[in-house]
Amino acid sequence: MSSTSTHAPAATPMVQLLSPEGERVNHPDYPWDFNADEIRALYRDLFIVRRIDTEAMALQRQGEMGIWASCLGQEAAQVGSGRAMGPTDMAFPTYRETGVAWCRGVEPKHLTSGWRGIDYGSWDPLARGFNLYTVVLGSQTLHAVGYAMGMQRDNDDSAVVAYFGDGASSQGDVNEAFIFAASYDAPVVFFCQNNQWAISEPFSRQSRVPLYQRASGFGFPGIRVDGNDVLACLAVTRHALSECRSGNGPVLIEAFTFRMGAHTSNDDPTRYRLAVEVENWKLKDPLERVRSYLVREGLANKVYFDALSAEADQLATDLREHTLSLTVTNPADMFDWAYENQPEHVQQQREEFIKYRASFVEGDE
Amino acid sequence: MSSTSTHAPAATPMVQLLSPEGERVNHPDYPWDFNADEIRALYRDLFIVRRIDTEAMALQRQGEMGIWASCLGQEAAQVGSGRAMGPTDMAFPTYRETGVAWCRGVEPKHLTSGWRGIDYGSWDPLARGFNLYTVVLGSQTLHAVGYAMGMQRDNDDSAVVAYFGDGASSQGDVNEAFIFAASYDAPVVFFCQNNQWAISEPFSRQSRVPLYQRASGFGFPGIRVDGNDVLACLAVTRHALSECRSGNGPVLIEAFTFRMGAHTSNDDPTRYRLAVEVENWKLKDPLERVRSYLVREGLANKVYFDALSAEADQLATDLREHTLSLTVTNPADMFDWAYENQPEHVQQQREEFIKYRASFVEGDE
């Protein structure tokens, strides 16, 4: 009766510009217009993002962070969409967008501070055009629409990219975001990373049909893109953003990809999925195909790759050092952020807290 | 930029079996299989429902009910869908389903008691297969799905009809109901009465595209039916219910109709819509077309119509009498319904309440 069969492999057409083997694919709607510099730069992004992710996972395993949500396998979706955005555009991430953060100029150490429990992310969201992480699934899609409505009212032709997961697509908020965006022609690209899993639940639990089709029922276009193809993700997101900028309202992009790792460092995926599924997806690795392309076309050589590797290692070392150095210096700080104008009773609690703590330093226990 | 243009007239194909002029329309998917008795019975339903509605509006105007939500103009959608249901099916209405209530055997006086503020509806929802009214827009669609999941687990091939309005279609709950129903193949017919208005907001505020199209994005069929054509509503709902019973999961029906009256007796529609729109829809009256058909085909005559009129008047008189007689006899009753097992502090409040009230009866003030 009720069935939880795992998803069928994608029989649905999806935009692809670079095959898993690193071969160029022609697409009628998305012409190939990338130069060598650009492709190398994208590869650098992918490579560095993966290195950051690896370092962060190690830090977590060593107890330096409470938890980490890896983007392993999803780098292309994140870098492709992230690089499509302009400086005045705004991203609304979930909690897994290391790659987008990187593209938006968020320093990796400003991500780890949050997972270390120092703060909820140390970057300046408005300055970076990258909102703080939103943990309540789907909530941020509505913020994205509101922010885009603000852009409209400012007569600014910037646009917003709202990230969410395949699981989150079931939340009321996400569907309300579709409705509001369509109703106001808000310049929002809804970017769903369908990584096939919501913790232990396969996509088939959320939907009978491919997710990109959801959009048409709300009256706007939906596109499925190969989420492991950074060029396709870039091209499709660029297209969607330009639709937004020309006032046509929202576009939904379903980036078809795979969560190669555990849901978070707390999770044990062997309880609910087969190793063979992961193995199959390894063949579609987002980095490997770009590397193959660069090598085959003679656009990058060992010197390039070695230099990149060294650069990434240095970044990782810095990240590690910085993360380790992060501590809470003054616990009373926690009282300072709840309000713009702190109410008296909170002020009073703060003072009592300081007095109370002082009683230990000075004396007993 | 943001546009609130009123809805375009329906250019979308919709199922119709009886034209506004009362002429039979052939439809490839929905063959005409109604006999004279059936059509007369449907006309009787429509006529009586309108009479009840008229009486209730009068009662409200005379101050006998706080408020009333008229179904004027929507009788065909309600009677057609209501009569498609079998005795073990279950309806989850909004707050406007006088016509469905009638079909489910709910006594009209059991509706008016709610609007009079005596209770929240006096009928037995499970016995009648007609849930109590749900005022929080969209909530009931999830209850409907859950109830249908219960039917599945009982191996009962009954099904559920979940009613909601065009405005309510924007609520997260309704879209989550689509998702859950599709995910579990739950036997639910989602029946939206698109009466073009959500209080003062035209349908265009809620959606860019016809509502029936919403379903396809969730992976199940959607059908638009002429909501002023009782035969089409009956046929389409029957079809949808049989889809449900055969295990195919949910179907969305958009009954395209019009709210001829005010939103409720509190509302003043002249503030937001033109008289001409109402006039145009008068030409599509759901009763008139059936009456024309019956007369033209010689299936009913003056004797029939007069008898029906008298029957309806009698019902209205009974309704009036009964409604007027409804009062709260024992206010302490209010304490008795909140829990199956009343907690002590509520018990105590009840006793204090009784003592407190007694102090007035016995003495001062």
Place this chain on the structure above:
Amino acid sequence: MTTEIITLGRALNIGLRKAMEADPKVLLLGEDIGKLGGVFRVTDGLQKDFGEDRVIDTPLAESGIVGTAVGLAMRGYRPVVEIQFDGFVFPAYDQIVTQVAKFHQRSRGRIKMPMVIRIPFGGGIGAVEHHSESPEAYFMHTPGLKVVACSNPEDGFWMIQQAIACDDPVIFFEPKRRYHDKAAVETSLPIDAAPHQLFSSVLLREGTDATLLCYGPMAKTCLTAADAAAADGRSLEVIDLRAISPMDMAPIIESVRKTGRAIVVHEAQQTGGTGAELAARLSLACFYDMEAPVIRVCGYDLPYPPARYEEEYLPDLDRVLDGVDQSFMY
């Protein structure tokens, strides 16, 4: 100066208009607030004068309304949301509690939430289910939010402007059964001329024997009760809290120290209501001064009953006086 005799609904309407004139970043979102002017007509005429971009009729989804308002606030706007009735704030509860209330802390103040959520609240108008709720305690228990309730036209006029000017999110309760109450209001003065700070209580009536603590619809009820008590020779002080979070405790404590007795009156269900918090605070602050425990006169601990029961369910003059009597039994 322009003194107008206006209803509370009209006072709020003029207040909103002034706020919109003063700051182009102020915009309104809600269901039916445009052409219709809201079901209580509080936004009457504003869409006509400020346009559809600033007075925004929304799709029917409260989470969507508050969620998009969050985004607008992030973008530098000052959204004023209308929730049509108290009972319909709950679909937006998640956005309010997990987003509106937390954004300032989450971002260490980099993102402000100068948002007002207007909620017509309370019973007494013979309405159907979900139209008579008093959910203020839920918001009081949510740090990051501020919560106020107005009780009369003058307060409505000033407080709505002050709430909009406030840089923290404010849940703004309007006593729907008092929308038609009239009073004289100076509507031409600038916001700085407001007679009170937003988060301050107001002494409505001086008295010596006991203190009535109230807000919103119960302010009027308590004043009438104080009149009646005076006729019986009992002098009741009446304080309109106005601010539910943060509570303006100093004048309240002062009054209760003076009278030795406090009776809290609210429509919301007693258990876990604002009266509980007041009782906790007063029994601490006035431990040696209280002649009697704090008495609570509240809605009973039931879901709001059908309309024909509400007269018996809600605190009224007699129940307030009964509460005073209970206090004097100590």
Place this chain on the structure above:
Amino acid sequence: MTTEIITLGRALNIGLRKAMEADPKVLLLGEDIGKLGGVFRVTDGLQKDFGEDRVIDTPLAESGIVGTAVGLAMRGYRPVVEIQFDGFVFPAYDQIVTQVAKFHQRSRGRIKMPMVIRIPFGGGIGAVEHHSESPEAYFMHTPGLKVVACSNPEDGFWMIQQAIACDDPVIFFEPKRRYHDKAAVETSLPIDAAPHQLFSSVLLREGTDATLLCYGPMAKTCLTAADAAAADGRSLEVIDLRAISPMDMAPIIESVRKTGRAIVVHEAQQTGGTGAELAARLSLACFYDMEAPVIRVCGYDLPYPPARYEEEYLPDLDRVLDGVDQSFMY
């Protein structure tokens, strides 16, 4: 009799299993409760043994979960919902407050809501935002609901079964940082052998000088504090409320009359928390017996802070003892 030394998580798991064995109408709904067995493994193995129709992995939508559970309850089932973490109950808040809580009253008892909503709650595990909330007071203030919290394996085992057997809806709080605490539990006895009624408090430790009132994660904290106090010559009585709504007041009042002092301890933010209600009730019931006002030792009135602050934010042994000291300053 089978005595097992088991964790709280395991005790709940066995309790759920027994409830499912006892009544085929019991079914579980939630996110990741099937193959994964829930993120805390409380439903481990149940889908395997009872099938996908009774242990239902749901789409990721909490309103949908509770809303469909309402429909299942109407149909005669006894749904047990798992909310993955405290902070994610809010999307379901509307369904809980306007539907689950009100159906019995709305239908005059024709429709019952024998539903359990399990919520792992509280902090102390170093988690990210929204994973350490204590929202119990919101539900206490919602008539129509019943609210309980377990604090140890034995209670977990019995209380979950009793909650499922209860014909009113029960919000069931599980202290997530105590999931791994172990104790001996008699798991073979039938439900009637439960040592306590569901809605009863339990005296955890007798004492004479002051009463600590607590529940959930704070029960253990208070017991440890009482040990420490004993070493200093102060005898603290500890009561585990267990039932937050309705509260089992008689034994609590008796204890406070005896000791003259009450300290309420909870993680939830102080203002408007359960401690406020206890203070209001106790200051009324024990007006002449209290040596000091009710002292509240709670989370501060802030949104829950980042993990590295939580040790300072949450009540611990020292803060409880500090609360006791405050009481003795009167």
